[in-house]
Amino acid sequence: MFDVSFSELMLIGVIALIVIGPERLPKVARTLGHLLGRAQRYVNEVKSDIQKEMDLKEIGDIKNQMEDAARSVKSSMTASVDDIKSAVSVDDIKSAVKEPAVALEDSLDEARKALDVKRKDD
Numbered sequence: 001m002f003d004v005s006f007s008e009l010m011l012i013g014v015i016a017l018i019v020i021g022p023e024r025l026p027k028v029a030r031t032l033g034h035l036l037g038r039a040q041r042y043v044n045e046v047k048s049d050i051q052k053e054m055d056l057k058e059i060g061d062i063k064n065q066m067e068d069a070a071r072s073v074k075s076s077m078t079a080s081v082d083d084i085k086s087a088v089s090v091d092d093i094k095s096a097v098k099e100p101a102v103a104l105e106d107s108l109d110e111a112r113k114a115l116d117v118k119r120k121d122d
Contacts, residue, residue: 016028
């Protein structure tokens with residue numbers, strides 16, 4: 001945090017020993033340690049809160065992108081269905097379904113007739 005060398009710390013310690021005195025110096029050092037610890041915890045809490053807010057913002061951005069993509073897919077699917085509906089009429093669909101059904105019925109009738117003829121021969 002601060003660019004302080006060991007020699008500068010020794011100088012501060014000697015001056016503190018002279019000014020405060022040897023009796024009160026350990027108590028003052030403990031108090032300073034507690035205060036610095038509290039300040040460091042406070043700074044770390046603020047950093048983590050800021051990080052959480054940034055993460056929430058990123059998640060919100062991703063959510064918005066996903067919703068936009070979903071809307072885009074939905075609109076393209078709706079447009080495709082509308083195009084298909086306009087290109088193909090209901091009568092076309094009915095006839096497309098009816099023709100194979102009629103052909104299947106004819107095939108079944110022929111198979112029934114062939115079975116009936118074979119049964120009569122036996």
